[in-house]
Amino acid sequence: MSSSSKQTSDLFQPVQFGPYKLSNRIVMAPLTRSRAQKGDIPSLLAPEYYRQRATAGLIITEATQISPQGKGYAFTPGIYNSAQVDGWKSVTEAIHKEGGRIFLQLWHVGRISHPALQPNGELPVAPSAIKPVGNAFTEEGFVPFVTPRALETNEIPGIIEQYRVASQYALDAGFDGVEIHAANGYLIDQFLRDGTNHRTDTYGGSLENRTKLLLEVTAAIITIWGAERVGVRLSPISPANDILDSDPATLFTYVVEQLNQFGLLYLHLIEGDTGGARQVENGFDLQILRRLFNGIYIGNNGYDRELAVTARQQGLVDLVAFGRLFISNPDLVERLQRATPLNKLDTDTLYGGGAKGYIDYPFLIK
Numbered sequence: 510m511s512s513s514s515k516q517t518s519d520l521f522q523p524v525q526f527g528p529y530k531l532s533n534r535i536v537m538a539p540l541t542r543s544r545a546q547k548g549d550i551p552s553l554l555a556p557e558y559y560r561q562r563a564t565a566g567l568i569i570t571e572a573t574q575i576s577p578q579g580k581g582y583a584f585t586p587g588i589y590n591s592a593q594v595d596g597w598k599s600v601t602e603a604i605h606k607e608g609g610r611i612f613l614q615l616w617h618v619g620r621i622s623h624p625a626l627q628p629n630g631e632l633p634v635a636p637s638a639i640k641p642v643g644n645a646f647t648e649e650g651f652v653p654f655v656t657p658r659a660l661e662t663n664e665i666p667g668i669i670e671q672y673r674v675a676s677q678y679a680l681d682a683g684f685d686g687v688e689i690h691a692a693n694g695y696l697i698d699q700f701l702r703d704g705t706n707h708r709t710d711t712y713g714g715s716l717e718n719r720t721k722l723l724l725e726v727t728a729a730i731i732t733i734w735g736a737e738r739v740g741v742r743l744s745p746i747s748p749a750n751d752i753l754d755s756d757p758a759t760l761f762t763y764v765v766e767q768l769n770q771f772g773l774l775y776l777h778l779i780e781g782d783t784g785g786a787r788q789v790e791n792g793f794d795l796q797i798l799r800r801l802f803n804g805i806y807i808g809n810n811g812y813d814r815e816l817a818v819t820a821r822q823q824g825l826v827d828l829v830a831f832g833r834l835f836i837s838n839p840d841l842v843e844r845l846q847r848a849t850p851l852n853k854l855d856t857d858t859l860y861g862g863g864a865k866g867y868i869d870y871p872f873l874i875k
């Protein structure tokens with residue numbers, strides 16, 4: 510039988526995931542939708558949006574800033590005060606009522622921001638004062654990035670504390686775990702890579718020094734959650750957000766070796782150019798990282814039914830995360846299982862706005 514036929518794949522079978530038994534191996538990837546309320550409180554429609562998608566074995570929330578400083582786009586939600594916790598509680602309760610599981614993605618954007626999005630109009634912070642190429646999405650529209658301010662060494666404990674406190678808020682909000690967003694050219698990724706980290710203190714220079722922030726953040730989060738409820742997302746070969754490293758294969762091999770000391774639940778890799786091609790120039794074989802990692806491996810980027818079924822048959826992934834397909838197909842699991850047609854994505858309603866393109870995509874059977 511070909512992999513695209515309707516034969517049963519174990520993608521649709523229950524699987525143990527640390528302390529949790531997931532109903533299948535299909536993950537809803539983290540997806541920024543920019544619909545939060547004033548105060549960076551999750552949208553009143555977010556419980557319904559996520560509830561509609563609760564048949565995913567696991568949902569990972571949209572990236573969620575750990576502090577006002579961690580924000581880099583208009584209308585993204587936060588997890589740094591009790592009003593935000595209350596908003597997220599409505600989401601976690603809706604998912605748990607449906608028997609689903611949901612992790613929160615912890616996010617600090619670093620230099621991918623703009624004074625218009627920062628407290629008191631301050632400069633965004635970064636490992637080094639290097640301006641990214643591109644534009645920030647503010648409430649007034651797209652504006653060019655600025656040169657960020659390099660963090661002082663004595664500010665770094667405060668950044669780690671932001672992650673720890675946000676992790677406690679995530680626990681209070683009823684999440685099942687957290688994912689550390691260390692991908693896509695945001696703060697942690699900016700520290701990892703030699704193109705964005707030109708520091709001369711103990712957080713820059715050598716591989717060991719550039720990886721230090723990620724490891725210290727991970728250690729802090731584990732004090733709240735335990736390693737068995739924490740995952741990390743990386744994008745080793747993605748150029749997203751003007752990120753660059755001279756030797757990503759060596760860097761990410763070291764990163765994964767070091768992460769192994771914690772016994773984390775999972776590693777979630779964007780296996781190409783984020784939201785784009787799976788094959789990239791100067792890429793490397795990411796199975797090296799999958800084999801190295803002592804935990805569950807979630808693959809992501811450009812998967813369709815056939816690629817996911819084949820990846821499971823060949824043992825290349827443990828779970829598969831789908832992003833855009835989950836935006837337009839709330840019942841994606843059922844549609845993949847039955848190999849039915851999929852709804853088309855409306856790209857005009859991806860970011861911002863309300864119910865349209867958010868909670869109104871049709872189900873096969875309501």
Ligand code: 8OZ
Pocket residue numbers: 541572582692693749783
């Ligand atoms: C698309 C638009 C805004 C943010 C990421 C959090 O790249 C994002 C993001 C993606 O990880």
